[in-house]
Amino acid sequence: MTASPTNIPVGRFAPSPSGRMHLGNVYAMLLAWLSARSRGGRVLMRVEDLDPRTKTGPWTDLLLDDLRWLGFDWDGDVVYQHDRLDLYQAAYEHLRDLGLVYPCFCSRAELHAASAPHASDGTPVYAGTCRALSAEEVAARTAVRSPAWRVRVPDTGDPQGEVRFVDRTYGPQHETLAQECGDFVVRRSDGVFAYQLAVVVDDAEMGVTEVVRGRDLLGSVARQRYLQELLGLPHPAYAHVPLLVAPDGRRLSKRDGDLDMGALRERFGSPERLIGWLAGATGLAPDQTPRSADQLAACFSWDMVRAHRSDACMPAR
Ligand code: GLU
Numbered sequence: 323m324t325a326s327p328t329n330i331p332v333g334r335f336a337p338s339p340s341g342r343m344h345l346g347n348v349y350a351m352l353l354a355w356l357s358a359r360s361r362g363g364r365v366l367m368r369v370e371d372l373d374p375r376t377k378t379g380p381w382t383d384l385l386l387d388d389l390r391w392l393g394f395d396w397d398g399d400v401v402y403q404h405d406r407l408d409l410y411q412a413a414y415e416h417l418r419d420l421g422l423v424y425p426c427f428c429s430r431a432e433l434h435a436a437s438a439p440h441a442s443d444g445t446p447v448y449a450g451t452c453r454a455l456s457a458e459e460v461a462a463r464t465a466v467r468s469p470a471w472r473v474r475v476p477d478t479g480d481p482q483g484e485v486r487f488v489d490r491t492y493g494p495q496h497e498t499l500a501q502e503c504g505d506f507v508v509r510r511s512d513g514v515f516a517y518q519l520a521v522v523v524d525d526a527e528m529g530v531t532e533v534v535r536g537r538d539l540l541g542s543v544a545r546q547r548y549l550q551e552l553l554g555l556p557h558p559a560y561a562h563v564p565l566l567v568a569p570d571g572r573r574l575s576k577r578d579g580d581l582d583m584g585a586l587r588e589r590f591g592s593p594e595r596l597i598g599w600l601a602g603a604t605g606l607a608p609d610q611t612p613r614s615a616d617q618l619a620a621c622f623s624w625d626m627v628r629a630h631r632s633d634a635c636m637p638a639r
C-alpha cells in the first residue's frame with residue numbers, strides 16, 4: 323500500500339467513462355480539485371472503466387480532454403481500473419478467506435420482489451435469500467446460472483454493522499448495514515468486480531486521503547468503510563457534493579444533453595466563463611464573473627459548500 327509520505331491531502335478524480343461529462347460531474351471535479359489544491363495537496367486521476375462496456379468506448383479521451391480544457395491538472399499517470407484486476411482479485415480472495423463471501427443466484431426481478439425499501443442509491447436491500455444454501459444447492463444452481471458474490475454484513479444489533487462517520491458537507495452520518503443494504507455484491511455474475519470493492523482497494527493503494535464526489539454516493543460510504551475494516555485499509559475523509567437540480571427540481575443527468583461538456587464548451591467558449599458561472603451559482607464565488615479554477619483555489623473553503631448544501635441550485639438556463 324502506498325502511504326502519503328507527508329500529511330499533505332491526496333484527492334482524486336474517479337470518473338466513469340459512460341458518457342460525456344455533464345455539469346454535475348464538473349461541479350464534483352471542481353470541488354475535488356479545489357479541496358486538494360487549495361491546501362497544497364495532490365490530485366490523482368483514476369478512470370473507473372471496470373465495466374467492459376466502458377473500457378472500449380469513446381468517452382475516456384473526451385473526459386480527459388474536457389478536464390484539461392477546464393484547467394484541471396493531476397499528478398502522475400492516469401490509472402485505469404481495467405489494468406488493476408489482480409489487486410481486486412487479491413482483496414476478493416481475502417474476503418473469501420475470511421468466510422464472508424457467498425454465491426447469490428437471485429435474478430434482478432427476484433431481488434426487487436423480495437426486498438424491503440431500497441438503499442439510498444436505489445439498490446434493493448438484500449433479503450438474505452441465498453445466505454444459507456447448502457453445498458448441494460449451490461452446485462445444482464451453479465449448473466444453471468453463474469452466481470453473483472456477496473459479502474455478509476453483520477446482523478442488526480451487532481455494533482460492527484453500525485457505521486458512523488462525519489461527512490465534510492453533510493455532517494455526522496449513521497448507517498446500519500443490515501437495514502440500509504444488507505449483504506452486498508462484491509463480484510457480479512459476469513465476473514466483473516463491483517464498484518464498492520474496487521474503489522476501496524484503489525483509494526488505499528493510491529494513498530488517497532480524501533474522497534470528494536457526488537451526493538448520490540453518500541449512501542455507499544458505510545459499505546466502503548466496512549470493506550476497509552475487513553481488508554485492513556485506512557479510512558479516507560469523505561466530502562459529498564450537492565447534486566445540481568434543474569429549476570423544476572429534477573436532478574440533472576447525462577440525459578440533459580444541453581448540459582454536457584460538448585454543449586457547455588460551445589455555449590461558454592472559455593473555461594473561465596463556464597467555471598465563473600458555476601461558481602457564482604453554487605456559492606464558490608460572490609458573482610458569476612469569469613474565473614479560473616486556480617483563482618477559486620485562492621479562497622476556497624468547505625464552509626462555502628456547506629452553506630449551499632441544501633440548495634443544490636442551478637442557475638436559470
Ligand atoms: N466513478 C464514479 C462516478 O463517476 C465515482 C466513484 C467515486 O468517486 O467513488 O460517479
